[in-house]
Amino acid sequence: xxRKRTTVKDLAxxxxxxxxxxxxxxxxHPRISxxxxxxxxxxxxxxxxxxxxxxxxxxxxxxxxxxLLVYDFRNPFYAELTRSIQDTAGEYNFRVIPSSTDxxxxxxxxxxxxxxxxxxxxFIFASCQLRDPLAEELLDQDYPLVLANRRMAKPDCxxxxxxxSYGAYLLTSHLIRxxxxxxxxxxxxxxxxxxxxxxxxxxxxxxxxxxxxxPELIKEGLFFSQESGYSLTKRLLTGNVQPEAIFCxxxxxxxxxMKAISEMDLRVPQDIALVGFDDAEISSHPKIMLTTxxxxxxxxxxxxxxxxxxxxxxxxxxxxxxxxxxxxxxRESCGYKIRGNYPN
Amino acid sequence: xxRKRTTVKDLAxxxxxxxxxxxxxxxxHPRISxxxxxxxxxxxxxxxxxxxxxxxxxxxxxxxxxxLLVYDFRNPFYAELTRSIQDTAGEYNFRVIPSSTDxxxxxxxxxxxxxxxxxxxxFIFASCQLRDPLAEELLDQDYPLVLANRRMAKPDCxxxxxxxSYGAYLLTSHLIRxxxxxxxxxxxxxxxxxxxxxxxxxxxxxxxxxxxxxPELIKEGLFFSQESGYSLTKRLLTGNVQPEAIFCxxxxxxxxxMKAISEMDLRVPQDIALVGFDDAEISSHPKIMLTTxxxxxxxxxxxxxxxxxxxxxxxxxxxxxxxxxxxxxxRESCGYKIRGNYPN
DNA sequence: CTGTTAGCGCCTTCAC
DNA sequence: GTGAAGGCGCTAACAG
Numbered sequence: 001x002x003r004k005r006t007t008v009k010d011l012a013x014x015x016x017x018x019x020x021x022x023x024x025x026x027x028x029h030p031r032i033s034x035x036x037x038x039x040x041x042x043x044x045x046x047x048x049x050x051x052x053x054x055x056x057x058x059x060x061x062x063x064x065x066x067x068l069l070v071y072d073f074r075n076p077f078y079a080e081l082t083r084s085i086q087d088t089a090g091e092y093n094f095r096v097i098p099s100s101t102d103x104x105x106x107x108x109x110x111x112x113x114x115x116x117x118x119x120x121x122x123f124i125f126a127s128c129q130l131r132d133p134l135a136e137e138l139l140d141q142d143y144p145l146v147l148a149n150r151r152m153a154k155p156d157c158x159x160x161x162x163x164x165s166y167g168a169y170l171l172t173s174h175l176i177r178x179x180x181x182x183x184x185x186x187x188x189x190x191x192x193x194x195x196x197x198x199x200x201x202x203x204x205x206x207x208x209x210x211x212x213x214x215p216e217l218i219k220e221g222l223f224f225s226q227e228s229g230y231s232l233t234k235r236l237l238t239g240n241v242q243p244e245a246i247f248c249x250x251x252x253x254x255x256x257x258m259k260a261i262s263e264m265d266l267r268v269p270q271d272i273a274l275v276g277f278d279d280a281e282i283s284s285h286p287k288i289m290l291t292t293x294x295x296x297x298x299x300x301x302x303x304x305x306x307x308x309x310x311x312x313x314x315x316x317x318x319x320x321x322x323x324x325x326x327x328x329x330x331r332e333s334c335g336y337k338i339r340g341n342y343p344n
Numbered sequence: 345x346x347r348k349r350t351t352v353k354d355l356a357x358x359x360x361x362x363x364x365x366x367x368x369x370x371x372x373h374p375r376i377s378x379x380x381x382x383x384x385x386x387x388x389x390x391x392x393x394x395x396x397x398x399x400x401x402x403x404x405x406x407x408x409x410x411x412l413l414v415y416d417f418r419n420p421f422y423a424e425l426t427r428s429i430q431d432t433a434g435e436y437n438f439r440v441i442p443s444s445t446d447x448x449x450x451x452x453x454x455x456x457x458x459x460x461x462x463x464x465x466x467f468i469f470a471s472c473q474l475r476d477p478l479a480e481e482l483l484d485q486d487y488p489l490v491l492a493n494r495r496m497a498k499p500d501c502x503x504x505x506x507x508x509s510y511g512a513y514l515l516t517s518h519l520i521r522x523x524x525x526x527x528x529x530x531x532x533x534x535x536x537x538x539x540x541x542x543x544x545x546x547x548x549x550x551x552x553x554x555x556x557x558x559p560e561l562i563k564e565g566l567f568f569s570q571e572s573g574y575s576l577t578k579r580l581l582t583g584n585v586q587p588e589a590i591f592c593x594x595x596x597x598x599x600x601x602m603k604a605i606s607e608m609d610l611r612v613p614q615d616i617a618l619v620g621f622d623d624a625e626i627s628s629h630p631k632i633m634l635t636t637x638x639x640x641x642x643x644x645x646x647x648x649x650x651x652x653x654x655x656x657x658x659x660x661x662x663x664x665x666x667x668x669x670x671x672x673x674x675r676e677s678c679g680y681k682i683r684g685n686y687p688n
Numbered sequence: 689c690t691g692t693t694a695g696c697g698c699c700t701t702c703a704c
Numbered sequence: 705g706t707g708a709a710g711g712c713g714c715t716a717a718c719a720g
Contacts, residue, residue, distance in 0.1 A: 007713060018691045023715055031689060053462045054401050055713035059696050063398065065462070074427050079418040083444060095462060097441050100427060118397045118409070118439060255629065262630050285599065286606050287631040351697060362707045367699055377705060399697035402712050 006047045015043055026051065057119060066096040066308065067115035069108060071127035073098050075224045075252075077278055077297065081126055081149065084301025092309055094121070101127060103189075108134055116143075122312045124148055124304055129191050144311040146320075148304035151193045158311065160304040160322040164194050167293040167326030168201025168247070171275050174291070174328060175245045176209045178339045180273055184217035184243035186232050186253050194223070198249050198277065216241050221253050229256025237264055237272075244273065245334070251276035251283045254290055254333075269335030279329050291334035293326045300324060350391045359387055370395065401463060410440040410652065411459035413452060415471035417442050419568045419596075420624055421641065425470055425493065428645025436653055438465070445471060447533075452478055460487075466656045468492055468648055473535050488655040490664075492648035495537045502655065504648040504666040508538050511637040511670030512545025512591070515619050518635070518672060519589045520553045522683045524617055528561035528587035530576050530597050538567070542593050542621065560585050565597050573600025581608055581616075588617065589678070595620035595627045598634055598677075613679030623673050635678035637670045644668060 008026070012019045017036065024032040025040035043049075057063045066089055070078040082098045089096045097115065101108040112134055115123065122144030128135050130153045138145045139157055147159035175183050185202050188195035199218075206213050216239055221228035229248055233256065236243055248254035254276030261268055268274050276283060279294030303322055310316040330336050352370070356363045361380065368376040369384035387393075401407045410433055414422040426442045433440045441459065445452040456478055459467070466488030472479050474497045482489045483501055491503035519527050529546050532539035543562075550557050560583055565572035573592055577600065580587055592598035598620030605612055612618050620627060623638035647666055654660040674680050 008715090009713075019713090020692080020715075021690055024690085027715080029715095033689060036689085050457075050461055052713050054398055054407065055696095056715075057398050057696095058402055058698095058713080059715050061696085063462075072427070073417070074420065074423040076418065076420065076423075079420075079423050083416070083418050086443065093458075095441055095458060097439055099430065113394075114437075114439060117394055118407075255626075259630050282599075282626050286603050352699090353697075363697090364699080364708080365706055368706085371699080373699095375705060380705085396697055399712095400699075402697080402714090403699050405712085 005052070006049045007052070008049075011040065011044055011047065011049055014047065015040055061119075063119040063121055064094050065118065065120045066094050066305075067112070067120040067123045068096050068098040069101050069111060069123065069125050069127060070098060071103055071223065072100040074100070076280055077224070077250075078126060080297045081301045084298045085124060085148075085305045088302045088305040089309075094309070096124075103127060103129075105129075105134065112138070122146075122308045124308055126150070126304075127192075128152055130193055130196070131191075144308060146304050146308045146311065148300055149194070153193075155321070156319055158307050158316070158320045160300055160307060160320075160324065161193065162295045162300070162324045162326055164197035164326075165201035165204065167277065167295070168198040169205045170201075170326060170328045171247055171277065171291075171293055172202045172205035173209070174330070175247065175273060175275065175334060176205060176211065178273070178335055180245040181211055182214065182217065182241060182244045183211070184219070184236050184246045186219045186221045186229060186236075186246060186248045186257065188221065188223045188249040190220060192223075195220075195249070202247060214241055217243050221249065223250055224252045226252050226256035226259070229253030230260045231256075233257040233260035234264075237261070237266070246272065246274050248274065248276050251278045251280040251290060251292055254292070255282070255288070258288070258290075258333075268333050269338065273335045274333040276333075283329075284331070289332035291331045291336065292329050294329050295324055295326050349396070350393045351396070352393075355384065355388055355391065355393055358391065359384055405463070407463040407465055408438050409459075409462065409464040410438050410649075411456070411464040411467045412440050412442040413445050413455060413467065413469050413471060414442060415447055415567065416444040418444070421568070421594075421622055422470060424641045425645045428642045429468060429492075429649045432646045432649040433653075438653070440468075447471060447473075449473075449478065456482070466490075466652045468652055470494070470648075471536075472496055474537055474540070475535075488652060490648050490652045490655065492644055493538070497537075499665075500663055502651050502660070502664045504644055504651060504664075504668065505537065506639045506644070506668045506670055508541035508670075509545035509548065511621065511639070512542040513549045514545075514670060514672045515591055515621065515635075515637055516546045516549035517553070518674070519591065519617060519619060519678060520549060520555065522589075522617070522679055524589040525555055526558065526561065526585060526588045527555070528563070528580050528590045530563045530565045530573060530580075530590060530592045530601065532565065532567045532593040534564060536567075539564075539593070546591060558585055561587050565593065567594055568596045570596050570600035570603070573597030574604045575600075577601040577604035578608075581605070581610070590616065590618050592618065592620050594622045595624040595634060595636055598636070599626070599632070602632070602634075602677075612677050613682065617679045618677040620677075627673075628675070633676035635675045635680065636673050638673050639668055639670050 008019045008022050011022045025037040073079050073082050086096045099111045126148045128150050151159040151161050187199045219232040221232050276290045276292040279292045283290035352363045352366050356366045369381040417423050417426050430440045443455045470492045472494050476496050495503040495505050531543045563576040565576050620634045620636040623636045627634035
């Protein structure tokens with residue numbers, strides 16, 4: 001059976017001290033002599049003492065547990081984010097429990113409840129909606145919370161997100177400079193900040209270059225859904241207005257689009273150009289070569305975790321809004337190679 | 345601030361009962377009257393009572409937390425597995441904390457320690473080594489543990505794994521029936537059960553058909569590493585013996601192989617056939633079309649979780665060994681289309 | 689600086 | 705069936 005772990009009491013007995021002194025020594029409390037502290041620490045090491053975090057948590061109200069809500073961590077983007085959050089949290093001795101919401105508010109609610117039950121010290125929401133009652137509730141209760149990747153409409157919550165509209169602007173401008181005019185957009189859900197901001201970036205670029213935005217060429221898909229990219233592309237290609245290029249709101253939709261295009265015996269980029277968003281790992285594969293926009297997910301995870309930890313420690317006075325910079329990754333699907341360098 | 349939650353004491357006061365009776369009602373203890381039980385339950389609902397799992401855990405020694413060690417959950421295979429484990433555990437009100445070991449024993453050790461600190465009720469190891477001191481230690485201490493996906497050499501531990509050698513046998517036989525003879529193998533690490541078993545399956549098929557195993561065509565790569573598949577393929581293609589087909593030990597290595605092949609201006613499958621293992625999502629993409637072997641990861645996760653829960657509840661008397669069946673998925677990279685149906 | 693007392697919220701003897 | 709008392713392991717408050 002699991003051998004009984006040595007407790008503070010055991011240490012106290014062995015050291016001929018009171019449990020409180022031992023506790024003080026262990027938590028380098030100011031009011032403890034160097035000597036006894038060193039002694040206790042040595043003894044603790046010898047006797048293989050490991051603090052019982054559960055008991056400690058009961059009195060300190062701290063669990064060193066963080067709750068992470070993502071859309072679905074099977075998605076490489078969220079997997080990477082989760083990993084980065086976990087690594088960062090680990091450096092500060094925090095464990096993180098990730099959980100997939102599938103963008104289902106009911107499920108998210110249940111997860112948050114269960115996280116509260118086990119007493120997590122704070123939350124990271126990586127997939128909130130523009131209007132997110134759950135996040136607002138947490139905020140109301142002064143529960144430490146930071147938003148990553150997606151933000152809410154109301155501004156009074158900490159967040160770390162990519163400059164999505166600028167990313168979309170970059171991509172769209174790039175297509176325009178290559179000479180495309182009828183640029184379709186398969187966007188993300190308009191209930192999310194990423195969905196609307198990427199759309200805004202697209203619109204901005206089009207307007208700036210005086211190009212017409214054709215309603216028929218604007219579709220709304222589901223994030224990370226190849227299926228969604230596939231079916232919407234089929235619809236675009238069989239519609240009245242033929243697009244010359246398609247801007248997909250993420251690389252997985254673009255993968256689906258690629259499938260649809262190839263099924264209709266068209267070629268990327270000769271017959272139709274294609275760009276994605278997020279720079280998924282597969283996008284650089286020679287068989288795919290998707291032009292896209294990349295973001296530093298590592299950074300995203302690290303910054304959101306550090307922010308959360310600051311909130312938890314009460315080191316943050318004002319709400320923090322961090323914007324990350326996107327980078328254009330030019331590969332072949334946009335037709336850069338065949339259309340040559342920019343005229344300008 | 346976080347509003348104070350109602351406690352058992354609060355309930356007791358409101359109900360005019362003792363905390364013990366309330367506790368009994370809440371945990372449907374036998375020695376409680378139907379009437380008071382119903383009353384307490386009603387009251388609890390009204391007052392929004394939620395048990396404090398930390399406090400409960402302190403006395404019951406249960407945390408309803410499970411520790412999961414995977415190689416790296418950024419890998420789609422492990423992400424899927426993690427998700428399935430989490431979903432299954434969730435049905436029984438268990439939370440699971442996944443953590444990536446990167447196959448680094450030191451890191452794994454640290455993770456296990458930290459998991460013990462927070463008092464997880466059991467472990468799932470999804471990436472153990474054939475000889476795994478950490479798992480053995482846990483076993484010695486009677487800590488609930490089940491192995492998933494990979495198993496140890498010693499048999500006295502519960503596990504749920506794919507029949508890896510049969511999967512490799514299936515793939516290799518398939519290639520042989522298509523007429524290939526010089527079949528190279530890019531295997532996985534021989535320190536893992538999956539690595540050795542897939543190699544064994546390959547050998548079995550080759551021997552059965554009387555084909556020679558050429559040492560030069562046997563390479564040992566890293567799981568899930570495109571880079572590894574890439575570089576080993578380059579080495580194969582520049583070696584003395586030209587392989588007609590390459591069996592990669594997983595789909596990501598195969599993806600890397602595909603990259604190498606394409607860079608050398610060869611075509612899959614016309615110039616060289618290729619098969620993988622695991623049936624990653626991307627493998628069915630029209631640009632990839634990799635022949636591979638699939639396993640029911642969902643099932644793998646579910647069964648290992650249920651087994652662990654049984655161990656935790658003491659419902660398991662003898663160690664359980666579960667073998668899952670692989671399925672051959674024939675696509676285009678093996679040359680099935682161009683070499684037509686089997687002669688037999 | 690150290691020891692004593694008390695309690696976090698819950699469950700589990702032990703009496704009745 | 706129910707209540708009172710004690711304790712899980714730890715830390716915080718109060719004395720000295």
